[in-house]
Amino acid sequence: MIEAFQEFFSRLYQFDELIRWGGYVVLVFIVFAETGLLAGFFLPGDSLLVTAGLLAAVDGVLNIWVLNLLLCVAAIIGDTTGYWIGYHLGPRIFNREDSFFFHKDHLVRTKKFYDKYGPKTIVIARFVPIVRTFAPTVAGVGKMKYQQFLLYNIVGGISWVFSMTLIGYFLGSAIPNIEKYVHWVILVVIFLSFIPIIKEWYSHQKQKTN
16 A cells, blocks of 8 residues: 555656556546545646547547546535535634645635635636635535535536646547647646736736836
């Protein structure tokens, strides 16, 4: 077990190697942990799913439909877990001390995001790194009605998984030998995924100076 964890962390940001090593099991675990556990904020999300879709197209290591089904379920269950953590722990979670696996600033930033966008945050946050980890927990702390949360959770989870994996799948199908440039694809996806965070930070800085 310890060796498996060591292997996992040694490959964590080498997405193509990680996927070939761990297959569906590793992908499901990461999607669940990133969306359902507060400690999962450092795990890869968008770029990993794009890479998984790309590999499904170029070498058949994964089946795109099985992949999407499993990851949609993992994403929905993950957000549900995060919601109930927030629901049961309540505001006390904001008093928790920072550690390697938890940063209160991320939670506070997500709350501001939630205050701005309301329940739609559950869908929007799926496409924003870090925020997607804490959004369901903030919704639980705010005692958002579970039926409403579940609807946004399902829509957001399916939209996120399908959009990311299918981008990779269609790139892999349309561009010959793209797997040789997978690291460039990952860098572009990471940059694009962080644009909303950069915009929020710039907007916040602008408000402070006014």
